[in-house]
Amino acid sequence: MKLxxxxxxxxxxxxxxRLKIYRALIRxxxxGLAVGRLxxxxxxxxxxxxxxxxxxVVVGLVTQVRDATTLICHANYEVMRELVGFLVAECCTESAETADAKINAKTNAKTAA
Amino acid sequence: MKLxxxxxxxxxxxxxxRLKIYRALIRxxxxGLAVGRLxxxxxxxxxxxxxxxxxxVVVGLVTQVRDATTLICHANYEVMRELVGFLVAECCTESAETADAKINAKTNAKTAA
DNA sequence: AGCGTTCTCCCATAAAGCTAGAAATATCGA
DNA sequence: TCGATATTTCTAGCTTTATGGGAGAACGCT
Structure with a gap:
């Protein structure tokens, strides 16, 4: 997943x-849950x-299936897993540290290159 | 963590x-990283x-420490972990399903209670 | 105190988001 | 086809967000 x-x-x-909507769909x-129920x-x-x-729906977190006049909404677990995966990999653990870490430790101190 | x-x-x-900022701080x-470096x-x-x-900073995802005239920013891992924890617990796995799941399976079909 | 450096705050502007009433659309049953 | 139900789309107003220029504040050095 890209940034x-x-x-x-x-x-x-x-x-x-929207978070309430999504949580309700998970629960x-x-x-799933019809729009009317939501x-x-x-x-x-x-x-x-x-x-x-x-x-x-646009970002893929929720999908919809029509059942006669009602629209049933479903949470898309896969997309959420990808999102959490991104956060954990890029933004959560210190293992996300790159070579930048060592460089920055030095460059923080000085002003101009 | 509340919704x-x-x-x-x-x-x-x-x-x-902002996501780029946060990722840069993680990396x-x-x-940490000075505002100027960012x-x-x-x-x-x-x-x-x-x-x-x-x-x-307001939501606690980032903290700042002053070093003379420069401000060093740090990612707050703990807050991110809490956030990911919320997502995993409430919005990610199917284990988040409550008793609602069974009830809804029935109520989806009918219109009014 | 004066100065350079670094960053924030104030201000304005343009763009986007949230809310919801009313009209329109989709679907099925009679 | 008519009607009922369920949901979306149109429209509009209000609020919030994003962006950045410029003034001001925090800091250390001399």
Whole structure:
């Protein structure tokens, strides 16, 4: 996963309402959850909810399957795993340190090259 | 970690520039990286950079230590670990499924309670 | 105290996001 | 086809964010 993709995913989840939506879908399990059910749970306007769901769908964190007039939403575990993988690999452990680490230890001290 | 806190952290990282800043700090290792060094790497206006760093500091993902006129920035591993922990526990694995899962499997089908 | 260095804060502007009401669309059953 | 249900799209207003120029503040050196 590229940095820009990771940022896009983080941004999508970086809103309390959208994070609640995503968590609700995780908790719903493999059965997923209809948009209407989400609307009942979160108590927000349908148009607002639709907007947020779309943001999650666009980045791939959520998928939708139509069942007659209702749309069932599913969390995409794979995308989340990739995102967490990026964070752990690039942004979490100290093992992410590159050769930069040693160089910077020196360059921090001086002003200009 | 509460959902709102997690969302705030995700939002802070959900910007390519800020994610680059954070990653650079991780790569810098324990020595950290001065604001000026970041500015050279990312090539953005000092005021813009300062804004982004502040956003990361506010949520605790980054800490700063002054060394004379320069400010050294450090990534806060602990906060990141908490964030990843939240994602894994609440939003990643299917083990996050609650009793909701079984209930929803039924309620998805019908319209009103 | 004066000076250079480093960085932040104030300000303004342009762009994007959030919210939601109302209209439009998709789908199925009668 | 008509109607009911479920959801999206359009539209609009308000708020927030991103960016950066320039003034100002923190700091150490002489």
């Amino acid at each position: 820009d993709d990771a940022a896009a995913h983080l941004e999508a989840l970086g809103n309390p309402t 719903a399990g493999g059965a 609307q009942e749970k979160l108590k927000i306007a349908p148009s607002t909810l639709s907007h947020h769901i779309k943001a999650l | 709102d806190d997690a969302a705030a952290h995700l939002e802070a990282l959900g910007n390519p520039t 810098a290792g324990g020595a 500015q050279e790497k990312l090539k953005i206006a000092p005021s813009t950079l300062s804004h982004h760093i502040k956003a990361l």
